Amino acid sequence: MALIRNYRHEHFAGVEALWQEAFPNDGPWNEPSIAIPEKMRFQPELMLVALVGPLIVGSVMAGYEGHRGWISRIAVLKTHRHKRIGQTLLLEAEKRLVALGCIKINLQVVETNSAIVRFYEQAGYSIEPRISMSKHLPRKV
Ligand SMILES: CC(C)(COP(=O)(O)OP(=O)(O)OC[C@H]1O[C@@H](n2cnc3c(N)ncnc32)[C@H](O)[C@@H]1OP(=O)(O)O)[C@@H](O)C(=O)NCCC(=O)NCCS
Numbered sequence: 267m268a269l270i271r272n273y274r275h276e277h278f279a280g281v282e283a284l285w286q287e288a289f290p291n292d293g294p295w296n297e298p299s300i301a302i303p304e305k306m307r308f309q310p311e312l313m314l315v316a317l318v319g320p321l322i323v324g325s326v327m328a329g330y331e332g333h334r335g336w337i338s339r340i341a342v343l344k345t346h347r348h349k350r351i352g353q354t355l356l357l358e359a360e361k362r363l364v365a366l367g368c369i370k371i372n373l374q375v376v377e378t379n380s381a382i383v384r385f386y387e388q389a390g391y392s393i394e395p396r397i398s399m400s401k402h403l404p405r406k407v
Pocket residue numbers: 288289339340341342343346347348349350351352353354374375376379381382383384385386388
């Protein structure tokens with residue numbers, strides 16, 4: 267059984283390995299060395315890991331900007347999938363967003379990963395007719 271915990275610095279290598287496996291085609295802006303310190307500066311309590319003993323088997327990042335909650339980077343090690351660890355991480359992230367007053371969560375799925383929609387539907391999410399857009403900004407140093 268996996269335990270859900272707040273991310274801590276000592277989890278970095280485990281999350282890095284997990285993300286390498288789960289997101290092999292990631293953009294450089296999602297590098298753990300960029301994304302994790304960013305998250306630790308802002309709502310660090312919304313980054314969670316799933317642990318089996320000392321092993322990081324899952325992670326999720328959430329965020330709330332005062333209007334919508336966002337879920338991203340949910341991942342479970344291949345060896346530990348289909349044991350509801352993903353759903354447990356999602357539920358805990360949702361609980362924390364609710365506690366902040368969030369009433370609606372958005373998330374994005376890359377088109378090539380559309381099979382994963384089923385995972386979110388299991389948790390009550392539905393597809394909305396939206397076009398997803400983004401813009402990269404200079405990094406604050
Ligand atoms: C998505 C992910 C986190 C799910 O983790 P998990 O712990 O295996 O998920 P759960 O065991 O909680 O799944 C519950 C249900 O969701 C559905 N589901 C889970 N993974 C699925 C997948 N890859 N495709 C379709 N449905 C899936 C199934 O109905 C599953 O029930 P089942 O195991 O009885 O078939 C995991 O597959 C993963 O890390 N994928 C790679 C990273 C990724 O794509 N993340 C999402 C980015 S948007």
